[in-house]
Amino acid sequence: MEGFGIHIAGLRKRYGEGEAVVNALKDVTMTVAPGEVVGLIGPSGSGKSTLLKCLGAVIEPTAGRMTLGDEVIFDDGWKIPDLRALRRDRIGFIFQAPYLIPFLDVTDNVALLPMLAGQPNDVARRRARALLDALDVGHRAKAQPSQLSGGEQQRVAIARALANQPPVILADEPTAPLDSERALGVVRILNEMAGQFRTAIIVVTHDEKIIPTFKRIYQIRDGKTFEEKGQGAG
Numbered sequence: 001m002e003g004f005g006i007h008i009a010g011l012r013k014r015y016g017e018g019e020a021v022v023n024a025l026k027d028v029t030m031t032v033a034p035g036e037v038v039g040l041i042g043p044s045g046s047g048k049s050t051l052l053k054c055l056g057a058v059i060e061p062t063a064g065r066m067t068l069g070d071e072v073i074f075d076d077g078w079k080i081p082d083l084r085a086l087r088r089d090r091i092g093f094i095f096q097a098p099y100l101i102p103f104l105d106v107t108d109n110v111a112l113l114p115m116l117a118g119q120p121n122d123v124a125r126r127r128a129r130a131l132l133d134a135l136d137v138g139h140r141a142k143a144q145p146s147q148l149s150g151g152e153q154q155r156v157a158i159a160r161a162l163a164n165q166p167p168v169i170l171a172d173e174p175t176a177p178l179d180s181e182r183a184l185g186v187v188r189i190l191n192e193m194a195g196q197f198r199t200a201i202i203v204v205t206h207d208e209k210i211i212p213t214f215k216r217i218y219q220i221r222d223g224k225t226f227e228e229k230g231q232g233a234g
């Protein structure tokens with residue numbers, strides 16, 4: 001499966017034991033190409049968060065296989081030793097709320113992870129400014145997060161997710177608090193960024209405003225994935 005951004009095959013996740021057992025993921029198979037944005041939808045309790053947590057190396061799957069790029073990261077057990085480095089360097093997370101650090105300015109919110117990963121501060125800040133420019137919030141680079149609108153804060157959160165140029169971004173309900181125009185703006189940015197940085201992006205969403213924008217959608221029902229063609233052009 002070389003060349004794919006993300007490939008998941010036969011993934012299973014069981015929580016608990018005995019009578020308390022929950023088979024949250026029963027058979028998940030999914031592929032996202034570099035540069036592609038796919039939607040992941042499904043009813044409450046169907047396993048969406050569990051899948052993102054497995055892929056984000058936050059919890060350990062019970063069985064199956066996950067590949068990032070041409071590297072197998074999980075095959076009935078983790079295949080890479082440093083999961084913290086995997087999360088920090090290779091996976092960007094975007095959440096429903098921006099979760100910016102209130103006492104750092106916008107630039108340092110974006111530059112922090114690369115700095116922690118060892119990038120010189122001036123290089124990390126220069127790159128952060130370039131990303132903020134690309135996301136149309138460069139003019140707010142020196143502001144504190146509390147001085148930004150909700151849509152601006154979410155764009156800063158997207159810049160932060162892209163700062164280490166991860167091959168994978170996992171977005172959990174990134175547009176839920178936004179109005180229609182801003183929600184569609186976030187999706188447009190994710191598509192542009194995916195194309196520009198060859199990032200594979202999975203967007204978990206219930207948001208009816210953005211579901212029609214996806215070209216490909218995975219439905220998850222009762223722990224199993226079903227691929228659907230979306231209505232979207234981009």
Ligand SMILES: Nc1ncnc2c1ncn2[C@@H]1O[C@H](COP(=O)(O)OP(=O)(O)OP(=O)(O)O)[C@@H](O)[C@H]1O
Binds near residue numbers: 016043047
């Ligand atoms: N830590 C846990 N221990 C036991 N069961 C869990 C745990 N986390 C989730 N589950 C169960 O696993 C199943 C899938 O949950 P998950 O949170 O992945 O669903 P979801 O699709 O993200 O739901 P929602 O849309 O409501 O957030 C549910 O039945 C849930 O109760």
